[in-house]
Amino acid sequence: NAGVTQTPKFQVLKTGQSMTLQCAQDMNHEYMSWYRQDPGMGLRLIHYSVGAGITDQGEVPNGYNVSRSTTEDFPLRLLSAAPSQTSVYFCASSWGLAGSETQYFGPGTRLLVL
Amino acid sequence: ELKVEQNPLFLSMQEGKNYTIYCNYSTTSDRLYWYRQDPGKSLESLFVLLSNGAVKQEGRLMASLDTKARLSTLHITAAVHDLSATYFCAVDSGGSNYKLTFGKGTLLTVNP
Numbered sequence: 001n002a003g004v005t006q007t008p009k010f011q012v013l014k015t016g017q018s019m020t021l022q023c024a025q026d027m028n029h030e031y032m033s034w035y036r037q038d039p040g041m042g043l044r045l046i047h048y049s050v051g052a053g054i055t056d057q058g059e060v061p062n063g064y065n066v067s068r069s070t071t072e073d074f075p076l077r078l079l080s081a082a083p084s085q086t087s088v089y090f091c092a093s094s095w096g097l098a099g100s101e102t103q104y105f106g107p108g109t110r111l112l113v114l
Numbered sequence: 115e116l117k118v119e120q121n122p123l124f125l126s127m128q129e130g131k132n133y134t135i136y137c138n139y140s141t142t143s144d145r146l147y148w149y150r151q152d153p154g155k156s157l158e159s160l161f162v163l164l165s166n167g168a169v170k171q172e173g174r175l176m177a178s179l180d181t182k183a184r185l186s187t188l189h190i191t192a193a194v195h196d197l198s199a200t201y202f203c204a205v206d207s208g209g210s211n212y213k214l215t216f217g218k219g220t221l222l223t224v225n226p
Contacts, residue, residue: 035216042118042202042216043157058213090156102147102159103214 002026004106006091012112013081021076021109023091031094032074033103036060036087043090049074081113116141116207120217127193128225135220137186137203145206146186147214148177150199157202161188193224 007022025032033048035058045058049068063085065077074093078085088110092103117140127133137146148160161170163179163186170177174197176189186203200221204214 040218042218044216045213048213059215102162104159105157107156
């Protein structure tokens with residue numbers, strides 16, 4: 001199993017550009033989520049999904065869109081990048097919906113918006 | 115709104131010493147998680163605590179949960195350099211969905 005994979009590893013964008021951060025898992029996990037990590041802030045939940053076709057907002061959803069057409073993939077779209085979106089983005093997945101299982105994190109995508 | 119507070123945020127300790135990291139949270143929850151992050155790396159799960167009084171141990175690390183006090187501790191015994199990392203606690207806000215709120219992390223440095 002590859003676990004949770006994320007692409008790209010690094011990305012530089014100009015303000016106003018759009019892009020999609022890819023996340024995939026091969027563990028047949030129902031639950032997937034996106035976090036951003038900023039220095040001194042811990043991780044903050046952006047969006048999450050409890051299964052294909054079902055998504056919901058987390059703590060900091062503004063400026064980001066998600067969709068979940070398959071169990072395996074959960075892409076995160078930046079519609080119009082802003083410098084405030086400079087961050088490290090982590091995708092995570094887990095078996096359960098009731099919180100009894102640990103989440104597995106991907107390697108992260110480092111994004112710089114100029 | 116669930117708030118999660120870790121302290122200390124920075125911890126420098128000598129090898130062989132013991133210390134405790136504290137994680138306080140603001141609303142009722144009986145699901146708490148500890149993660150480790152090495153510099154420039156992803157997060158690795160350490161412990162999943164799912165009930166009041168839960169205690170789990172792995173090597174030199176032991177985690178416990180007191181849901182009545184809304185407090186979890188991560189105790190380090192006889193620290194070694196390899197334990198140097200950032201440690202995060204995360205609390206589940208409850209319900210049928212799995213929404214974690216993370217603390218800001220504790221940067222642990224173990225010096226020889």
